[in-house]
Structures are given as structure tokens and as C-alpha cells.
Amino acid sequence: MKLKWPRSARAAFTALLVIGSTLAPIVGILAYEKYRSRQFAADIVARAPEKGNYSPQSFTLPVGRKSVIRIRNIDTVVHGFAVPGLGVDAGQIKAGHVALVAVTPEKTGDFPFYCTVWCSEFHLNMRGVIHVVEE
Amino acid sequence: MPDQTAVSNKFLGIIPMDGRLELTALPGVRWLFKKRWFPMAAILFNMFMFMVILLSGVVGGFSSGNYIFGIMIVWILWWVMLMMVLVPVFSRTWCMVCPLPSFGEWLQRLRVFGVNNKLFGLNVKWPERLRNMWLCNFLFLATTFCSGFFTVKPLATFLLLGGIIAIGIVLSMIFEKRSFCLYVCPVSGFQGLYSNLAMTEIRRKNPAICEKHKNKTCETGNKNGYGCPWLCKPHSLNRNTYCGMCLECFKTCPFDNMAFNLRFPGTDILVNSKRGLDEAWKGFIMMGIAIMFYVAMMGPWGGLKDWVRASTLGGWLTFVSLHASMNLLVIPGVFLVFAWLSKLASGAKDVPLRQVYVNLSYSLVPMGLAAWIAFSFGFLLPNGSYIIHVLSDPFAWGWNLFGTANFPWTPVLTRLLVPLQFITLFGGFVFAADYGFKLALQTYGDRRTAVRGFMPLLAMLMLVTILFGRLYGG
Numbered sequence: 001m002k003l004k005w006p007r008s009a010r011a012a013f014t015a016l017l018v019i020g021s022t023l024a025p026i027v028g029i030l031a032y033e034k035y036r037s038r039q040f041a042a043d044i045v046a047r048a049p050e051k052g053n054y055s056p057q058s059f060t061l062p063v064g065r066k067s068v069i070r071i072r073n074i075d076t077v078v079h080g081f082a083v084p085g086l087g088v089d090a091g092q093i094k095a096g097h098v099a100l101v102a103v104t105p106e107k108t109g110d111f112p113f114y115c116t117v118w119c120s121e122f123h124l125n126m127r128g129v130i131h132v133v134e135e
Numbered sequence: 136m137p138d139q140t141a142v143s144n145k146f147l148g149i150i151p152m153d154g155r156l157e158l159t160a161l162p163g164v165r166w167l168f169k170k171r172w173f174p175m176a177a178i179l180f181n182m183f184m185f186m187v188i189l190l191s192g193v194v195g196g197f198s199s200g201n202y203i204f205g206i207m208i209v210w211i212l213w214w215v216m217l218m219m220v221l222v223p224v225f226s227r228t229w230c231m232v233c234p235l236p237s238f239g240e241w242l243q244r245l246r247v248f249g250v251n252n253k254l255f256g257l258n259v260k261w262p263e264r265l266r267n268m269w270l271c272n273f274l275f276l277a278t279t280f281c282s283g284f285f286t287v288k289p290l291a292t293f294l295l296l297g298g299i300i301a302i303g304i305v306l307s308m309i310f311e312k313r314s315f316c317l318y319v320c321p322v323s324g325f326q327g328l329y330s331n332l333a334m335t336e337i338r339r340k341n342p343a344i345c346e347k348h349k350n351k352t353c354e355t356g357n358k359n360g361y362g363c364p365w366l367c368k369p370h371s372l373n374r375n376t377y378c379g380m381c382l383e384c385f386k387t388c389p390f391d392n393m394a395f396n397l398r399f400p401g402t403d404i405l406v407n408s409k410r411g412l413d414e415a416w417k418g419f420i421m422m423g424i425a426i427m428f429y430v431a432m433m434g435p436w437g438g439l440k441d442w443v444r445a446s447t448l449g450g451w452l453t454f455v456s457l458h459a460s461m462n463l464l465v466i467p468g469v470f471l472v473f474a475w476l477s478k479l480a481s482g483a484k485d486v487p488l489r490q491v492y493v494n495l496s497y498s499l500v501p502m503g504l505a506a507w508i509a510f511s512f513g514f515l516l517p518n519g520s521y522i523i524h525v526l527s528d529p530f531a532w533g534w535n536l537f538g539t540a541n542f543p544w545t546p547v548l549t550r551l552l553v554p555l556q557f558i559t560l561f562g563g564f565v566f567a568a569d570y571g572f573k574l575a576l577q578t579y580g581d582r583r584t585a586v587r588g589f590m591p592l593l594a595m596l597m598l599v600t601i602l603f604g605r606l607y608g609g
Contacts, residue, residue: 010248014247014248017179017247018179018241018247020179020183021179021180021182021183021186022182022183022186025183025186025187025190026186026190029187029190029530030190030194033530033532036532036534037532070533072531072532072533074531095201095202096201096202096203096524096531097202097531098528098531098532098533098540099533100533
């Protein structure tokens with residue numbers, strides 16, 4: 001015997017499928033990323049200085065607490081990210097790749113960070129500063 | 136007029152080309168084709184993918200094309216699939232599952248799965264003068280003017296796909312059925328022409344049944360399905376060119392008289408129906424674009440790359456002028472010389488040059504498709520591995536959905552790249568030469584005249600093969 005769905009159930013199922021393949025992926029992806037990025041104390045975009053440099057070039061971290069920094073290289077060349085004062089070196093971050101570094105600052109102060117890969121003729125300008133403060 | 140029927144039905148005089156294997160005779164295939172959810176399920180999946188692609192065009196990484204989901208999926212995976220598998224094997228199957236016109240079609244039908252043959256919208260007939268490939272030709276060519284952006288700028292891909300969806304919706308509210316797909320969509324034209332070479336087809340099974348069937352529900356529709364959305368007459372379909380393989384005719388035929396056949400590749404090239412200059416120019420444009428893409432994307436000419444990427448407006452305008460001239464004038468002009476030589480060599484004074492020109496131009500279908508397949512190897516093998524990365528991290532946000540976000544760039548079998556390209560080009564040449572001779576035979580009628588008329592075409596096909604071999608082989 002062939003089962004026939006009620007008209008309203010079919011309409012609801014169809015609407016669910018259409019929304020699930022159109023709006024839902026967009027909303028779902030953005031919501032997930034919003035939720036996921038809450039774990040990052042700082043979210044840095046890395047580009048060569050003439051294309052925008054690190055963005056932001058300064059941010060604040062709390063002293064004595066573990067923080068995760070995300071560095072997204074959206075450039076076409078390799079970049080790096082190092083904070084010598086905090087003992088952080090993300091190594092080479094290839095074009096299109098993302099690095100996550102965890103750091104627990106033990107003292108307050110300003111700590112410069114910079115690119116460790118010769119990425120452009122303005123490479124030496126690719127730098128910024130982390131302000132470590134009491135919470 | 137020459138006898139148009141004296142064409143050998145054997146490939147290279149050896150392999151029979153008339154055989155058909157009906158795939159819908161296999162258990163389950165016809166059942167699947169008759170289900171309304173079948174193409175729609177694939178369309179909805181592709182819709183999901185395109186939403187992710189569109190989103191990746193406006194968020195996520197910006198500068199590095201290799202790590203952009205939209206660019207990799209559209210211009211590496213989809214394009215390669217289209218050129219290497221979908222069109223040569225399954226004809227216009229992509230059109231069956233393409234999500235881009237779906238919003239417009241749903242609006243027309245006011246249904247997603249169900250059937251409503253009273254279509255919403257103005258349902259105006261497409262202008263008679265534009266019922267050909269000319270608009271597709273110009274739009275596809277115009278799209279390639281921006282090829283320097285599409286493969287590196289995600290926003291450009293977003294604008295292109297978003298624009299196609301938007302235009303599709305607007306036109307579907309004005310014009311009847313799939314007029315947009317038939318006469319406007321830039322991807323449609325070359326699929327139509329190259330699907331003549333495909334190994335599959337949708338055709339009626341028994342002509343007598345269709346002749347007796349007065350209602351022609353495959354055209355008009357019934358409670359089981361829509362009248363052909365592609366404005367074809369499935370009961371007398373003899374070429375793949377304008378069949379979007381939507382499978383509606385399987386649903387509407389009350390006699391199960393439609394078949395999905397496996398066949399020898401390219402038999403539609405010999406079907407002398409609706410041939411015209413629009414399709415000839417499509418063949419020329421596809422050859423020209425293959426040359427330009429290779430020269431600009433993989434060639435060593437940095438100055439040309441700067442033009443294509445619009446480093447300066449003047450440079451880009453120079454590129455557009457040269458590219459348009461080559462495709463619309465130079466290549467058709469060169470072909471005209473060989474068509475004229477063919478007519479001259481044949482000695483057939485009663486055959487119009489236009490007929491020689493149009494008919495022989497179809498020999499470029501296998502040659503062009505082979506050039507595109509060979510070109511596709513050139514970016515699939517070195518760059519295909521990027522797809523593994525972007526599947527896990529589609530927006531360059533540091534995701535790792537499938538654990539492959541750190542998969543390194545891994546060129547695959549690149550030492551075989553040039554041999555594969557040469558083999559593909561040679562295969563294309565063999566098909567082009569065989570079909571070229573059959574087209575000459577169709578055009579000139581008797582064998583001796585056709586042999587003479589074929590010689591200039593053969594020389595041209597050899598030159599084209601050598602040109603592409605030289606380009607790809609370096």
C-alpha cells in the first residue's frame with residue numbers, strides 16, 4: 001500500500017529542504033564561526049604592509065591567563081608571527097593558512113610582534129604590539 | 136544538391152557507430168528517472184554547495200585563489216568535471232542538476248517538487264531572431280574578458296554566479312520556461328555544442344508510438360510532469376544541443392517511450408539539423424578561449440598576465456580588443472580560408488561556401504573539447520590537491536572539518552602531464568579528422584569530391600593539433 005503524505009506535511013518538508021539548502025548553510029556557517037571565534041583573545045589578519053599589514057596592529061591580553069591568538073594569512077605570500085617577549089613563534093604561515101598560538105603572559109607591559117618571513121620590500125614594517133594588562 | 140545520406144556509419148571505417156545501449160532498461164534507472172525528487176535532490180545538494188561558494192566569495196580569505204573554496208570548487212573541480220566527464224560522457228547532465236536557474240523555475244512553477252503546468256509569470260516567447268547561440272557566444276566571450284579576476288578574486292566569482300542567478304530569476308518571470316538557460320546562460324552554449332560529442336543521449340524509443348500519440352504530453356505536460364522546459368520536442372529529438380536532460384519527458388510519456396542511451400561519441404555531429412553560423416562561431420570561440428586561457432594562465436608572458444589582470448586599464452582594454460578580435464574575426468577568418476580552399480579543391484561549384492563553412496566547422500567540436508580536456512589536465516594535476524585543503528577550511532578561518540586542513544600542496548603525476556595532453560590532443564585530432572571527412576562527404580556528396588575537399592580541412596586540423604601541442608608542450 002502506498003503511503004501518501006498530507007499536503008501540509010509535504011509543504012513543510014519542501015520548505016525545510018529549500019531553507020536547508022539556501023538560507024540555513026549561510027546562517028549556520030556564520031553562527032558557528034561567531035561561536036567558534038569567541039575562544040580567540042585576538043583575531044589577526046596578516047597581509048604585507050603595502051596591502052594592509054597586520055590588522056589589528058595592537059591588541060590587549062590579560063596577564064596570567066591563557067589566551068589563544070588566531071593569525072589568518074589571507075595574502076598571496078608566506079608570513080610569520082613572532083612575539084619574542086612572550087616566547088611566541090608561529091613559524092611560517094603559508095598563504096591561505098591559519099595559525100593558532102596559545103600564550104600565557106606572566107608580566108604586564110607592551111610586547112612587539114612582527115613577521116618573521118621576508119614577505120615584501122616593506123617587510124620590516126610588518127609589526128605590531130601586544131599590551132598585556134591586569135584583568 | 137549533394138547527397139547528404141552517403142555517409143559511412145563506421146568510425147575510421149572500422150567501429151560501428153549506430154549501436155545504442157538503453158541504460159533506462161537497467162533495473163532501477165527508469166524508476167529513478169520517473170521520480171520527481173530525483174533531479175531535485177541533486178539540485179538541492181548543489182544549491183547548498185553554491186550557497187557555501189557564494190558565501191566564500193564575500194567572507195573568508197581574500198587574496199590567495201588557491202585557498203578559496205569558491206574558486207577551487209568552481210574553477211578547478213566543477214570546470215574539470217564539466218569538461219572531462221559531464222559533457223563528453225553525460226551530455227548536458229550538468230543542466231539537469233544546475234541550481235542557478237532553480238529560483239526562477241520555482242517561481243514560475245510555484246512548486247518545488249510538484250507539478251503545475253499553469254506557469255506563473257509573463258511567459259513571453261523568446262524573440263525569434265535570438266533563438267540561437269549568438270547571445271550565449273557573446274556573453275561567454277565577455278565573461279572571459281574578466282578571467283584574470285575570476286580565478287584569483289573570490290568576489291569576482293561571487294558577482295558572476297550571483298549575477299547569473301539574478302538574471303535567471305528576472306528572465307524567468309518574463310520569458311517562458313528555460314529561455315534563460317537556452318539562449319542566455321554563458322555556460323549553456325558550449326555545453327550544447329560539445330554535448331554533440333557526448334556518449335549519451337535522450338531519445339524516443341519507438342517512433343511509431345510517438346506518431347500515434349496525438350497529445351504529445353512530452354511537449355504539453357500532464358499531471359506527472361512539465362511539458363519540455365527546454366522547449367524541445369522530445370518525441371522527435373535528434374541532437375543533444377538543446378536538450379537540458381531534465382528528465383521531464385520520462386515522467387510525462389504515458390508509454391514509457393523515452394530512453395537514455397549509451398552511444399558512440401559524437402554521432403550528433405553528423406546530424407544535419409539546425410546547423411548554423413551561431414554554432415560554428417561557438418566552436419571558434421571555444422578554440423580561441425582555450426588558447427588565450429593557456430597563454431595567459433600558464434604561459435611565461437608576464438606582460439600579458441598584467442593585461443589580463445587589469446594592472447592598467449589600457450593594458451586590459453588592449454587584451455579585450457585582441458581577445459575579441461581573435462575569437463570573432465581572426466579564427467573565423469582563418470577557417471574561412473580553409474573552407475574556401477576545401478571548396479576550391481573539391482571542384483564542387485554547386486555547393487555554397489556558407490554550407491561548406493558551417494558544415495566543416497563541426498569538425499572543431501572534438502578538436503576543441505580535446506584542447507579543453509588537455510588544458511584542464513594542466514591545472515588539475517598540479518593544483519587539484521588544494522581542493523582537499525579547502526574542503527576542510529572553506530573560508531580560511533582555521534576550520535578543520537574533515538581533518539585535511541593541513542594537507543600540503545601536492546602536485547600529482549605532473550611528469551605525465553605533457554604526455555597526457557598530447558594523447559588527448561591526438562585523440563581529438565583522430566575524431567576531428569574522421570568526423571571532418573564524414574562532414575565533407577555530407578557536404579559534397581560523392582566520395583571522390585569529398586576526399587579532395589577534405590584535404591585542406593585535414594591540413595588545418597593537423598596545424599591546430601600542432602599549435603596546441605606546441606603551446607601545451609612548451
